[in-house]
Amino acid sequence: MGRRRQLYEGKAKILFEGPEPGTLVQYxxxxxxxxxxxKKGVITGKGVLNNRISEHLMLRLHEIGIPTHFIRRLNMREQLxxxxxxxxxxxxxxxxxxGSLSKRLGIKEGTRLPHPIVEYYYKNDSLHDPMVSEEHITAFGWACAHDLEDIVSLSMRINDFLCGLFIGIGITLVDFKLEFGRLWENDNMRIVLADEISPDNCRLWDAKTSQKLDKDRFRQDMGKVEEAYQEVAMRLGILPEAT
Ligand code: C5P
Incomplete structure (x- = not known):
């Protein structure tokens, strides 16, 4: 890890230069x-669990034809x-x-929505990631209408698949956040799923008890955060290695 050039450090991940051109290592x-x-803290073992959970979900999504940035897991904390x-x-x-939907619109937490709702937020720390509309996105050139069409249709397919996958292991997928990127191959551009999918960016509730199995336990000081992430990994059938 020390030999590689660090390109970017985020709140939960670091990106290093990859071994081949066009690749990166996500730590x-x-x-x-x-x-x-x-609010800042450390959730012991979270990186190991999220690496494995995200690997698992990206591979399952790849199997149903969702293009992703994931190549392979390298070790306990890194993926190519x-x-x-x-x-x-x-x-x-x-x-x-x-979360913010309940707060903003006064809709009781736990209310099933009549259909999945997609929202966009502009990724900008200094502006606190404000919510934006499709009009903002196209007007300011963050994505064109065609890119957005791909993003929405991929998001809906991902949601359908993940809702089924999670309900099969007794978990309700309440909501989640995705990020997308443009992948250039020769002169062709494809929109692909990027970042990670883990209990850091999903709300996952036990389907029977509504117990929270995600980062809300950290956000709301509920305790047993590591245990919740481990429970998700266990139900997904990923045997947790030593954390
Ligand atoms: O806070 P809010 O209700 O808008 O979050 C919706 C979903 O997006 C949650 O699953 C949360 O974990 C995720 N999220 C995220 N990163 C952010 C904001 C929200 O992963 N910066």
């Missing part, structure tokens, strides 16, 4: 932040990914009211 940290960095041009949007898909 998963144990650091956790909430409230746009206002394709270098993409990140689209500066956080795409949130919601199935059940919770």
């Amino acid at each position: 998963f940290k144990d650091d956790a932040t909430a409230g746009n960095g206002a 990914i394709r270098e993409v041009e990140i689209i500066p949007l956080e795409v949130v898909i919601r199935n059940v009211a919770a």
Whole structure:
């Protein structure tokens, strides 16, 4: 790890130059932040679990034809990914009211939504990732209408698949955040799923008890955060290696 050039350090991950051109190494940290960095902490073993959970979900999505940046897991905390041009949007898909939706619109947490709702947030720390509309996205050139069409259709397919996968292991996929990138191959450009899918960016509730199995346990000081991430990994059939 020390020999590689670090390209970027985020709140939960570090990106290093990859072994071949067009590749990067994504390193998963144990650091956790909430409230746009206002709350900081460490969730011991989180990086290891998220690396494995995200690997598992990206591979399952690849099997149903979703293009992703994931190539392979390298070790406990690192995965090899394709270098993409990140689209500066956080795409949130919601199935059940919770979090900022409940707060903003006064809809009781736990209310099942009549259909999945997609929201866009502009990725910008200093502006606190404000919510934006399709009009903003196309007007300011963050993505064109065609890119957005791909992003929405991929997001809906991912949501359908993940809802089924999680309900099969007794977990409700309440909502989650995705990021996408542009992958250039020769002169062709494809929109691909990037970043990670893990309990850091999904709300996952036990389907029977509604117990939270995700980062809300950290955000809301509920305790048993590591245990919740381990429970998700266990139910996914990923045997946790030593953390
Ligand atoms: O806070 P909010 O209700 O808008 O979050 C919706 C979903 O997006 C949650 O699953 C949350 O974990 C995820 N999210 C994220 N990164 C952000 C904001 C939200 O992963 N910066």
